[in-house]
Amino acid sequence: EFGVMAPTTWRLADLFAKHAFLLNxxxxxxxxxxxxxxxxxxxxxxxxxxxxxxxxxxxxPMSAVYRASDPPGPAGRWMIERLAMCPKQMGGKDAIDPVCR
Structure with missing residues (x-):
């Protein structure tokens, strides 16, 4: 419901479907x-x-949650580090990195 500003909404499975709805x-x-x-x-x-x-x-806002007894592997750590960089890269509305949008 993040950013929803209407009393009735469509619920779609993915952004590709939403994109198709918007284009049409x-x-x-x-x-x-x-x-x-x-x-x-x-x-x-x-x-x-x-x-x-x-x-x-x-x-x-995003969070990464995992059990201390079962920390993420290399790919998970990379993703967490990448997401943690986003606030620094955003610096304002004109961010360059689309991963952080």
């Missing part, structure tokens, strides 16, 4: 900018200005 005019919704940038540039989608929501969207 079935409502509005938030998407990671890097997934829709070409659609914005081509005019297939438009960015809506929503009161109390900053341009560029909201930050989504």
């Amino acid at each position: 005019g079935l409502g509005w919704g938030g998407m990671p900018r890097h997934t829709v940038q070409s659609d914005l540039d081509a005019g297939r989608l438009v960015e809506l200005a929503i009161e109390d929501i900053p341009s560029g969207g909201l930050a989504l």
Whole structure:
């Protein structure tokens, strides 16, 4: 329900389905900018200005939780380290790294 501002909503299984809905005019919704940038540039989608929501969207807080007795392996540690870098890279709404969006 993060960022939901409507009394009725569609529930979709993945961003590909949501993207298809948006492109076909079935409502509005938030998407990671890097997934829709070409659609914005081509005019297939438009960015809506929503009161109390900053341009560029909201930050989504994330946490990594695991049992101390069973810590993550190399890939899990890499992912946690990568996510921990995001706040430093964001520095504002003009972040360069799409992984942190």
